[in-house]
Amino acid sequence: MQSAIPVFQPAIGADTLAAVAEAFRIGWLGMGSTTQTFEDRIGERLGIGSGRVLATNTGTSALHLALLAADVGPGDEVIVPSFNFIADVQAIVACGAAPVFCDIEPTTLGIDVGRAEALISPRTRAILPLHFAGVPCDLDGVRRLALQHGLRVVEDATHALGSMHDGRPIGSGGDLVCFSFDPVKIITSIDGGAVVAPDAATLERMRRQRLLGIDRDTIERYRNRRAWDYEVREVGFRYHLTNVNAAIGLSQLARLDAFIARRQEVCRFYNRALAGLPDVMLPRTDFEGVAPFIYTIRVAAARRAEIIERLRGRGVDIGIHFLPCHSQPLCAAMRRGPLPVTERVSAEILTLPLHSEMSDATAAYVAAAVCEAVAEPGVVMAGGAAL
């Protein structure tokens, strides 16, 4: 049998390999001028120009720096959807703060703003919404709530590079916005991330914290040089992105729009090919303005394991996004509101393969395999498919 179709498949071409070779030829391997160019290009792509983007070594470190920039510290609470990757929880905990788990709403699978409001306490400092799978959450609702209660908003846009809200790219407005370029995201720098800051002063502070609290070093490094004297006044980390990683990220960013276009085509094909399958729920979007990170469907919880096995038997790998954070042992004692949609969706959801260079034949094979795997007799979804 041929090897399985993976859930994720990074699109690394000759362009990326040439960019790596050029980075090694330049020979300044640490953070340097290519890092700054990557930051500038991300700013251009988001339509906010230069001086607002800080590149980091992971999306998780971007979230950590952004939360610190939002003045999240010991004793504070951050409202975050439990339907999420554990990175967000760890970034909050790394600030000495406590996550408070909020439910999602069933259409976007993003934070339920009404339920978030009910979780606000005197200790709440920030809201950390996620644009799940690239579909924007109710950002207007989140911003309204934050304004009413004096909260900061740190957006987890790690799934949403290139997605649009109100006709503008996610990351072009708002408070603090974080991206990821890890190996499976729409574009990769192998590992990497970025924060968009609301103003230059915030960016400067994050810049120092990114490199061990050192004040002058970045300016020199952006010229591929080092500053030998410096002053350190605050806590910092080693969160910078290297020239080599930035070169990879730049080569990928140049292809972002082509990646998004192909992913939208495949997602729309899946939506058509899987429409009408009994007891299957498809994403409630036509992917207009969405940069799709993953394509998920929902099946009856009681049948999910069996359907996944059947798909694997047909050579189609399946992912699960997400196991809810609140059910992790680490999070057992953490405060939470009611989580009925999170519980239900996380038991039903599965992720189909989606690649930026997926062929029509592979997409058709996956869709046919899903139709077959679902059609075989099994337990009927309790209570129907609608939430």
Ligand SMILES: *Cc1c(COP(=O)(O)O)cnc(C)c1O
């Ligand atoms: C990928 C991801 C992150 C963290 O990004 P890394 O670059 O892997 O550290 C955070 N949140 C979500 C939802 C993610 O999918």
